[in-house]
Structure formats: C-alpha cells, structure tokens
Amino acid sequence: MGCRAASGRALQTVLRRDGSTSSTRSTTMSTESPIPSLPTKIDPARSKVPKPRHVPSVDSVTTINADGSRYFLHPADAHGWFTRWRRHSGLALIAFYLLLPWINVGGYPAVFLDVAERRFHFFGFTLAAQDVWLLFFGVSGLGFALFFLTALFGRLWCGWACPHTVYLDHVYRRIERMIDGDALQRRQLDLAPMGAGKLFRRVLKHGLYILASLFITHLFLSYFVSLPEVWHMMGEAPGEHRGMFLFVFIAAGILYFNFAWFREQLCIVLCPYGRLQSALTDDHSLVIGYDAKRGEPKGRLGTPDAGACVACNRCVQVCPTGIDIRHGLQMECVGCAACIDACDEVMAKVNRPKGLIRYDSLVGFAGGKTHWLRPRTIVYGILLLVGVGVATFAFSTVKPAGFTVMRMSSAAYFVTADDVRNQFMVRLLNKRNEPAVFTVSLDGLRAGFSQDGLTSAVTVAALAEQVSPLVLHVDRKHYTGPFKLKISVQDQSRTFTLTRQVEFLGPDARLLLEEDHDKGIKR
Numbered sequence: 362m363g364c365r366a367a368s369g370r371a372l373q374t375v376l377r378r379d380g381s382t383s384s385t386r387s388t389t390m391s392t393e394s395p396i397p398s399l400p401t402k403i404d405p406a407r408s409k410v411p412k413p414r415h416v417p418s419v420d421s422v423t424t425i426n427a428d429g430s431r432y433f434l435h436p437a438d439a440h441g442w443f444t445r446w447r448r449h450s451g452l453a454l455i456a457f458y459l460l461l462p463w464i465n466v467g468g469y470p471a472v473f474l475d476v477a478e479r480r481f482h483f484f485g486f487t488l489a490a491q492d493v494w495l496l497f498f499g500v501s502g503l504g505f506a507l508f509f510l511t512a513l514f515g516r517l518w519c520g521w522a523c524p525h526t527v528y529l530d531h532v533y534r535r536i537e538r539m540i541d542g543d544a545l546q547r548r549q550l551d552l553a554p555m556g557a558g559k560l561f562r563r564v565l566k567h568g569l570y571i572l573a574s575l576f577i578t579h580l581f582l583s584y585f586v587s588l589p590e591v592w593h594m595m596g597e598a599p600g601e602h603r604g605m606f607l608f609v610f611i612a613a614g615i616l617y618f619n620f621a622w623f624r625e626q627l628c629i630v631l632c633p634y635g636r637l638q639s640a641l642t643d644d645h646s647l648v649i650g651y652d653a654k655r656g657e658p659k660g661r662l663g664t665p666d667a668g669a670c671v672a673c674n675r676c677v678q679v680c681p682t683g684i685d686i687r688h689g690l691q692m693e694c695v696g697c698a699a700c701i702d703a704c705d706e707v708m709a710k711v712n713r714p715k716g717l718i719r720y721d722s723l724v725g726f727a728g729g730k731t732h733w734l735r736p737r738t739i740v741y742g743i744l745l746l747v748g749v750g751v752a753t754f755a756f757s758t759v760k761p762a763g764f765t766v767m768r769m770s771s772a773a774y775f776v777t778a779d780d781v782r783n784q785f786m787v788r789l790l791n792k793r794n795e796p797a798v799f800t801v802s803l804d805g806l807r808a809g810f811s812q813d814g815l816t817s818a819v820t821v822a823a824l825a826e827q828v829s830p831l832v833l834h835v836d837r838k839h840y841t842g843p844f845k846l847k848i849s850v851q852d853q854s855r856t857f858t859l860t861r862q863v864e865f866l867g868p869d870a871r872l873l874l875e876e877d878h879d880k881g882i883k884r
C-alpha cells in the first residue's frame with residue numbers, strides 16, 4: 362500500500378504548461394478542453410502503477426520501455442513560425458489530396474487510376490496499360506529527387522510533406538487535442554482509472570479516429586474507381602462489392618491502428634528512409650540541431666558560467682519522438698521543427714538570441730561554412746537531371762494511340778488456285794478522351810497485291826479499342842516468295858504515324874511454278 366501511495370505521488374510529477382516540471386497536489390483535469398468537464402479525478406490507490414519517467418538517451422528508444430512495452434508519448438504543443446507554417450502547408454497538402462478526385466480534367470478526375478479499364482489519367486494526360494512502363498521513370502525520378510533533397514536539406518520531407526506526419530499532426534493529434542486537452546491533461550487522463558468521463562472521451566476520440574480513417578480510405582479508393590462509383594457502392598449492401606468492402610475495412614483498420622496507437626513507431630522502427638538518411642547526408646546537409654557551443658554548459662537562469670541553454674527541457678517535451686536534440690543528430694528525429702519553436706519561445710522569454718536549436722549543417726554548428734555544392738550533391742543532381750531528361754524523352758514518345766498487328770491463328774499462310782493469302786488482326790487503341798479517326802496504309806507492296814479490310818478510315822470511340830481483320834493477297838503469277846512490308850496508322854490530322862513491320866509468308870515460289878507447270882497453267 363505504501364508502495365502504491367508512493368506511486369501515486371510519482372504520478373503527480375507533471376509538466377507545467379510552460380514546459381517546466383513540478384510536483385503538484387492537484388489531480389483534477391483542467392477545464393480548458395472544449396469537451397465539458399467530466400469526473401476524471403485520479404485516485405492514486407486505484408490508478409495503474411506508472412512506468413518510470415523516461416529520460417531520453419542515445420542508447421535506447423524513448424518510446425520503448427526496458428521490458429519492451431510501449432511508452433506512450435504526449436508531446437506538448439509548440440507555438441511559433443515553424444509550427445504555424447507546417448500547419449499551413451500540412452492543411453494545404455490534405456486539401457490537395459481531398460480535392461483531386463473532385464477536379465475534372467478532360468472528363469476525368471485529375472488523378473484517376475482506372476485499374477478496371479487499364480487507363481491511368483494524370484491531369485488530362487492518359488496512359489494506357491501498354492504505357493505503364495513509364496511509371497518506372499516516375500518512381501525512379503522521385504527516388505533521385507529524394508536523394509538530392511535529402512543530401513541538401515536532410516529530413517525536410519519527413520517533417521513537412523510525408524503523408525504519415527501530415528495526417529498524424531494535422532488530423533489525428535488535433536482530434537486528440539480537442540477531446541483530451543493538452544499534454545498535461547492527456548497524461549493525467551491516461552493515468553486516471555476508467556470512469557464515466559474517461560470512457561466518454563475515449564469512445565468519442567476513437568469514434569472520430571475511425572470516422573477519419575474511413576473517410577481517408579474511401580477517398581483513396583476514389584482515386585481508383587472514381588467518386589460517383591464509390592458513392593454508388595456505399596449505397597449498396599457490402600455483399601454486392603465484397604472485394605472493395607474488404608479493402609476499405611482492412612485499409613481503414615490499418616490507418617486507425619497506425620494513427621491511434623502506432624504513431625511515431627512507424628518512423629522509428631518501420632520506415633527505411635530514417636535509416637537511409639545517414640547514408641544520404643553528410644556534415645554539410647541541413648539538419649535540425651542544437652548549438653552546443655552556445656548552449657553548454659546548461660544551467661538554470663542565474664547559474665554562473667552557464668551557457669545559453671536554461672535546461673528547461675521544453676525541447677524534449679514537444680518532441681513527437683521523445684528524443685533530446687541536445688544529444689546530437691539522431692535517427693528518430695523526423696525534422697518537425699517543434700523543438701526550434703519551443704526553444705525560440707524560451708529564448709525570447711529569457712531575452713537571449715533565438716536559434717539555439719535551428720536549421721543548420723553539422724559544419725555550421727561547429728562554426729564552419731556550409732557548402733551546398735559538394736561531390737555528393739553534384740552526383741545526385743546529375744543523376745536527377747539525367748533521370749528527368751530520359752523521363753521527358755520517354756514521355757514525349759508516348760502517342761495518343763496504340764496499334765498491334767497479329768497473325769490470325771491457324772495456318773501462317775494459305776495457297777489457293779488464284780493466290781497466296783496472309784491473314785492478320787489489327788488492333789487499334791484510342792488513348793484520347795474523344796473519338797479518333799485512323800487510316801491504315803501499307804508500304805512495300807508488289808505487283809499483284811491486294812487487300813481486304815481496313816481500306817477506309819476507322820473511327821474508334823474515346824478510350825476504346827477496335828480489332829479489325831486484314832487479309833493480304835498476292836496473285837500466284839506475281840508471287841516471288843516471302844517478303845516484308847510495313848503497316849502504318851495515322852490519325853486524321855496526321856499528328857503522328859505508328860508503324861509495324863510484318864512478313865508476308867508463303868511457300869518457295871519455285872514450288873508454285875512447278876505446280877502450275879504440271880497443271881498446264883501458263884504464267
């Protein structure tokens with residue numbers, strides 16, 4: 362019992378809203394939360410035994426206890442320039458994601474990956490399944506761009522644009538902040554025994570998490586089947602669209618698990634990019650770091666010979682991955698810049714220059730000059746330029762039509778009393794979002810040659826394909842053996858020509874000559 366009481370006292374060591382730590386006797390939830398005040402008093406005798414207070418170190422991950430269990434973080438709110446602009450850019454990115462399926466370009470959503478029809482629409486540019494190889498350039502281009510940007514700016518992507526960070530910070534943490542209050546209130550609520558008030562908040566918060574996850578998943582689905590189709594499917598019984606229902610169910614479940622519980626663990630233990638960054642960056646790359654030259658030795662205000670750091674721990678309290686940036690660059694740092702704002706706020710309060718924690722290179726923190734142009738950035742830059750050049754060329758070769766010629770099954774050629782015959786199937790594919798008229802022409806013809814099929818222009822509906830027979834004949838008396846010819850397709854405005862070479866097959870011409878001679882047919 363004595364132990365429990367001691368534990369209860371330990372629970373009461375909490376964070377003040379200004380960031381400093383303090384022992385307090387108050388165990389009642391603050392009333393600042395927009396949710397009506399609910400009975401959430403902590404009874405130390407009934408509350409769960411707290412985990413020991415975590416002090417970040419470079420030897421272990423703060424969010425994992427020594428016994429392997431999870432230590433759930435409640436990062437404090439940061440306020441400042443970076444927090445404000447991260448919020449603006451995060452909300453703009455979310456709006457971009459939400460609006461894309463609603464924006465119509467050329468009769469289709471701006472981004473529509475129509476897997477069922479094997480057509481991929483990007484802002485009015487349509488790729489057919491045959492053009493999917495171009496995605497290789499898109500993906501590798503993104504990879505090279507990430508290499509280049511990481512070498513220059515470190516983990517700017519993680520902190521400002523990664524969908525995981527954007528949704529966690531600007532959707533799920535906002536819901537949590539709205540329902541459970543600030544970091545202090547959240548921690549107290551976590552430690553409080555389950556009662557009506559806590560249950561109400563938990564149900565409300567997780568209900569909103571589930572709704573947000575379902576919304577994001579449905580919108581994601583609309584990138585593949587279009588919004589009207591998603592809407593139509595939602596109006597029908599799940600059994601009518603079992604596959605889609607299962608997909609939404611599983612994807613929303615994964616999102617909910619990730620954003621409600623897993624959170625920063627994804628960045629720390631799953632995402633390979635965090636590990637890659639140590640290979641992609643060097644001492645001149647931009648990182649978020651602590652100016653130890655200026656900050657050390659730490660000391661409370663008024664401590665003789667102390668550096669600029671007042672050891673308030675505010676930078677640790679706001680960190681969403683629970684690290685202490687004063688220990689140096691760490692893999693867990695997702696570059697969210699919350700510690701910059703937190704420290705700048707403290708520096709402003711104690712009338713010291715801002716920037717004790719700031720964006721700079723390791724060389725810059727050591728007092729040197731950062732070089733942007735260096736072998737690593739030059740090599741990555743050249744790779745990126747080559748990639749962009751090749752991708753631009755590859756995309757410029759994409760024609761708004763496709764065309765294949767296949768020999769009909771059965772015999773490769775037919776010999777009749779009058780001629781030698783080859784039969785083909787010509788497949789014309791219109792990749793445009795409007796009907797197109799094509800003309801098919803033959804090149805390399807010989808005397809005695811004739812054709813059946815495709816003698817006049819062919820109209821193919823928008824995003825459709827048409828398969829037509831093409832039969833080629835050569836009179837027996839003009840037949841001199843197999844030969845090659847070209848089949849070309851042009852659109853009506855002659856903006857492009859597609860050409861395929863085929864071979865006209867047949868027997869050895871001497872055999873036909875002997876046969877005709879035996880039959881008394883004169884040539």
Ligand code: SF4
Nearest residue numbers: 670671673674676704
């Ligand atoms: S680095 Fe800044 S925020 Fe962090 S403990 Fe020192 S003064 Fe406080």
Ligand code: SF4
Nearest residue numbers: 680694695697698700
């Ligand atoms: S150390 Fe600073 S920038 Fe890095 S994750 Fe923590 S708060 Fe964000």
